[in-house]
Amino acid sequence: MKNANVPSAVKSQANADDIDLFWILKVLWRGKFIVAFTAFVGFTLGGYYAFRVAVPIYPATALLVMETERQNVVNLQSVVAENLISGNVRDTGKINTEMLVIRSRSMMKKLVDHLDLMNDPKYNPNLREAVVEEEKSFLQDFSLRKFVWGLFSDAKPQEKIVLTNEQVQEGLISRLNGFFALSPVERTFAFQITARSTDRAEAVRMANGLAAVYIQDGIDQKFDVTEKASEWLSQKAAELKAEIDADENRLREFQDSTDLVSAENLVALNRQLKDMRQRLSLYQEDIDRVNVQMELAKLALAEQDIEKLRAFATRPAYAALAPILGNTRWDLTDIHTSLDRRMQDLKVESISATQKLQGLSISEQALKQQVERQSSDLLKLRQLEGQLQANGLLYESFITRLKEITLQQGLFAPTTRLLSEATPRRATSPRRSVIMMLTLLMGIGAGIGILFIREIMNNAFRAPEELEDYTNLRVLGVVPKLKVKTRKDVLTYTQDHPTSAFSESVNNLRTSILLADIEKEPQVIMITSSTPAEGKTSVSLSLAQNMSGLGKKVLLMECDIRKRIFSEYFDVGSYPGFVSLMMGTAELEDCLIKPMENGPHIISGDKTSSNATDVFSSQKFIDLLARLREEYDYIIIDTPPVLAVPDARVIARHADSIVYSVLWDGTTKSELRAGLNMLESVGTPVDGLILNMVDVKKVKKYGYSGNYGYYYGKNSYYTAD
Template identity: 40%
Template sequence: MIRDRNDLLIGAQKVAPSGNDEIDLGALLRTLWRGKLWIILCSLIALAAGGYYALFLATPLYTTTASVALESRQEQVVDIESVMSGLSGDQVTINTEVEVLRSRRLIGKVVDDLNLVADPDFNATLRDPPWLSLDAIGNVIGRAATSDPIQSDQAIRDAVINAVLEQITVSNVRQSYVFNISVVTGDPVKSAQIANKLAELYVEDQIVLKFEKTAEATEWLTERVADLQIELETSESQLKDFSSNTDLISPEGLIALNRQLKDLRDRQVDVAAAAATHRARVAELNAARAANDPAQMATIAADARLDQLMTDDDPEAFQQRFEEVLARAIIESNRSEAQQEAIALSILELTDSIQTQSDELVALQQLQRETEASRLIYEFFLSRLKETSVQQGLQQAESRILSSAVMPHQPSAPRKTLILVFSLVLGVIGGAGLVLLREVSQNTFRTPEDLEERTGYAVCGQIPLVPARDRKKVLQYLQDKPNSAVAEAVRNLRTSLLLANLDKPPKVIMSTSSVPGEGKTTQSTALALNLAGLGKKVLLIEGDIRRRVMNTYFDVPEQRGFLSVMLGETTLDEAVTHIPDMHFDVLFGEKSQTNAADIFSSDRFGAFVDELRDRYDYIIIDTPPVLAVADARIIGRWVDTIIYTVRWDHTSRRQVMDGLRSFEQVNVKVSGLVLGQISDRGMKRYGYGESYGAYQTYYDA
């Protein structure tokens, strides 16, 4: 019974891929070390570029600084309050003064005083166009140069002010009232001139501003004093006219009138009571007379004569006397009424007089107050006008020049040492970035460690690139140079395969790859030659019957081969070709219309492999690429070991992973990977020369 031999695969152990997502610092450093030549090259290029810029291209710049200090205390010549208050010295004021120093108005004065509009360093319209400008290029190709529109004088001045502002820096020294005015230009003389001129104009501007404000205040006060004088004269005239046109007494006289009014009102009460008494007596007397009762009349009249006449019993005399008493009572009552009316009239007249004089007094006092207020205001403004006039000759700046700018003798920029250091650092960073970018963007395999980590399969061999262009010279090279690096790599591969399972060493070995051109056929022939060198009986089978390239390695005539044996058209002995000088047999492929997959999946092929196990010590089957056709996955069921070849720095990672995955999908185990066609020069170029080429002294060239 033919068995599925894949369960006998040896060495089919997978390397657990690293599950750590953290950055491997050691791997990163090794990558940078491998790319040290690129880093050194980039550093040298950056250093050369920086040196060339610092020495030949960069324009020397000269920096100079003038210092200005705010005066927190002002000299007080006279005790007169200034029109403009002094600077407070707080942070807001300091920041404001910094902006004043950088104001376009002040910088404009510097531009005008130094005539910087006529300086090509600041006026771009006076400079020749650069040789790479559009106009220069247009002149070279014969095109008419495009002229810029003519700018106005104000626009040019504004542009010059902007240029000067870009070269001025104003800063405040911490915890002080000192400002540093730094100017950077390409001319040391201009730098000092601009810094000193700005400091001078700043101090002068404070004095000029005070003069202007004082003059404005004086002009305003003069006009205001004239108006106030007119107002005062008008008020005094109104007060005089009012005083002359009124009979107003003094306030003390008005108080006496009020006291007299009070006395009249008190007297009016008494007179009213007396008048009421008299009216009552007249009424009683009239009532007694009407009653015609002598006794009652005598009692009410209360007159002694009348009492006597009533005793004498003289009615006529009694009546006459009673009439006299009544007449007197009526006269007294009339007198009281007249007196009461006179007092009421006097009270009314006196009240009117008091009210009139009170109103006139209030008006007078109001006029007096207004006149006094006008006089006080006029005197205050007149005094302030005189003080302001005096201040015009006593104005002081609230700052002073602490130190003038001196002409620098050495340029402040470019800082050549700093540029070189920065260029070197930038070159190192750029080189490291380039190395890391190449490493990250790498889509192939260059080291066995990378191959193992990415695929999870162990690498059992590393085969260098054979230095022979003709395939027929490959085996001859291995025979002539048994101690070469290629021969030693094949021996290492053989050792890895044979020692992978000492209890059951493999006999049937299959070689495959992802795509054509990865060197699996060269590897199969080299492995057959190496195994035959051990005195073993070895058969090399060309399982890739579609391409049939095995005959290009051997100088033998074409004959029947593998397909003829499988179809029963010839015997194995007749189809096998023995290579005398290499001591192993080869079973070549044949051109046929038969589907190769049907042949490899048949039981006849399994029986054929079992037959070969009995006749040979080792059978090596060179199969087609696994991504091209399914033959390798089918043949893999009957072999002991599967070697998967990956071409160094050529086969993409995706192709390798897809090829390995195709074996896993059919439960066929790959024993190990071989990194083939490794270029010694390429390894050195990528920085792997130390690890790969360290043992070259042990090999023949």
């Protein structure tokens, strides 16, 4: 029975790479008990860890609020006063800055000192080890491992490292940060200090201790700043007092050394100087006038024409000489005589005016110098007085600030206030419900992972669906593992246990083979496998026994003449094999083995010197099969494995139906692929597959039990054997 339309024996790689969601669901459903078990284990371990192993962590939270308004007792406007008020919160960044201050090593050191942690054995390993050493006995200190190591090792034991107090303190300060968590309260000027410890009371002590240290540190900082400011102000006040004394001495000495009476005298001198300068101007004008008249007189004397001289008298410039020039009774000589006398008078007048001008100029210069000197002295006096007054005002201001600081030192309030002290609270860690839920999910994930890893790493077949999906061939039957003491019991098993799962599976296999081709029922059925020990011989025997129960003549031929394994199932004795029958050295009746009444006839293989492949390729073998077809209704041929020898490929050309046995959870995909391809290469494709020797217990373990009910039922009596 050859079917030319049978699909390829193995799926294409493209289809194998596709993601099959239905396959994923099937894998999960098959492994539901494994997933449930891993989930239970994860849940149990999570509960054990949460309730027995995990150490409870108790939180304690102290709430602090920063003052946003100053409580100014006095108005300090200087830079020093601005430094004194460090608690003014101008923006939310101040809170973050303060939280950094709280986490600083200096603050942790103050906490160590405040709580006296260096004298606490829980935090000082030196003290803890000392206590342990005192409590140890000889037996407690004895270590078998150290003793054995000392016997076989020449190395000297390392001396115990003892940490100094400074090293212990530094390590403690570094670890303390892990005790605390700081967090601002949204949209407020408050923040929280949370301490976590395995001891409820210790968490409260830590949180309140750090809050107290931080608040006290703020007050101490203010006192330090005010103390420094007070010292600075005292020093500056003393320096200013010394400058004031020096200014007073300089002012006194200056007043003693100057002739200045007052500022009013300087005003009078300035007025006198102004009057003197006006007189000088008048004298100068007189001199200029006289000089002009003298020049005019000289010009007039230079003229010899009397009419022309008289004409000069009408000019404005000669108005002073008009009485002389305009006298008509005088002749030229008289005019010259009068002009000479006038010239002499003008010279005398000029000399007198010049002398007065010179004397007045000398007085003006002396008065000017006196005014300048008095002005400079008055300016210096005012500078000295101003400097003295400014230093005096600054001195008074410093004294006032010093008094204000002294007063404020007794009125300091902390810039951060403890709004709520830390109180004992319930443990927040471990979160048992979360841990158990996570471990449950991890258990489920681990179970799913195990399932898919098992499926990915599985290179064999555990379900008929897997076999069909991989090969695109029909699975004709699923045969469970046969439980017999010896191989001789195989033939009688189905007769003795007709309702067993094995018997029912063989019934199903027989029906599937006979109905595979409705038009033509197969007569010669070849059963083969990829490798030895895949159960094909047991299936062949059981199938032959089952078919003989239909009232048909059935012949089972052993064509594995190399191993001749039928001798382990039957007492072949001196029965000749089919080779002898084929060669004509024995008769058919002499070769037939009839182990039971109304059972199948069996022809074993016999030893031959010829090559087995040549035997099955010969015309005699073909003639033998033709002869046997006339004698029997069904001929079942048990062949060698396909991958072992080429015999099965040669015999397959003469068979009506080729049934391929696949060992459950044993035959690898590569072996099956190679065997099917070898049969296809000679034009003899396989008609169907048998999933053989199924271990029912392991099937349930792997989660495939539901997949086999279609093939051999689910009732308990099917699997009783």
